Amino acid sequence: MGAEADGAFLQHVTSAKLKLQGGSPVALNWCIDSVRKGGRVSVVGAFGPLFSAVKIGDAMNKGLTIRTNQCPVKRQWPRLFEHVKNGILKPSAVVTHRLPLDEIAEGYHMMASKLDGCIKPLVIPTGVH
């Protein structure tokens, strides 16, 4: 789910270029179209606060439950700490790049352009390690 999900040219122009929409509804509309009737859609991450052309009519007529929020991180910690401690989740497995803080501009470029297999870049201030 993403505010800038690629997909439809019209949506890209209205949101990323003209800023008429607060975020791209592309992925959310795919979700609404994909789930079964009575299904559940969850929306996390970042979504712009402005108008967005979400297919609310389809969602309503299919009887969907749409649940949303930015994550309340600290509420998840007790359970996630246990999962990490027990080796059930290994968050750092998605780290693909480690850059000095001075080279962070390169990190943004790489992340934005999906270069070099980038999934999750870390930045480390000079002299820390």
Added chain:
Amino acid sequence: MPAIEHPNDAIVKVTCAAICGSDLHLYHGMMPDLRVGHIFGHEFVGTVHEVGPSVRNLKPGDRVMVPFNIFCGSRYFCARGFFSNCHNVNPNATAVGGIYGYSHTCGGYDGGQAEFVRVPLADVGPTRIPEWMEEEDAVLLTDVCPTGYFAAQLGEIREGDVVVVFGAGAVGLFAASSSWLMGAGRVIVVDHIDYRLEFARTFAHAETRRTPTSSAPTSASRQWARKPTARSSSTSPAPS
């Protein structure tokens, strides 16, 4: 160098920070009221450098992880667990609370892609990193991993459910792997970037589907959900 501005502030010396997919919204100019000089970064861990006079839970030298939410921890919404919707820390918006390094719309708090960062409400958000936890796991527990897990929670997954995750970025990968923990019967990750779909297969043990970049895959994805065995999968089998 940030300074203590309130008695419950702490100054944290950052030892590791991450770039988040949502930082790209700032980078691409999608966030309103992003001001020149604002420091990005809402995923970071570090060492406490200095604390304000009212801070009781932290002391200089502590290794801390700081959740991306800034929240008061005590009033109406926080008392009900809605830490990301705190009404007490961000006069610029009614919907969202405070977020480090995420524009003045989210409170204008400078972020952690820096050497030092001011951490407000230092007794509320940060936690000392447990001895056994690696730093790189800790930094990913400040947003991306909990957010993916949260997505799976919000989906109220019941045993055997088919879960489709749109987007194989880090959040999507954690949403997919968390779905297995909650009893999903099938997990399908959809994206248009091949190396990320490969990651979804190996890291999250998910089935994957590739979308074209310029047209909606809705009829196809409907078909996947409706006929679980109708299409051959180009993916690794789900773990039992």
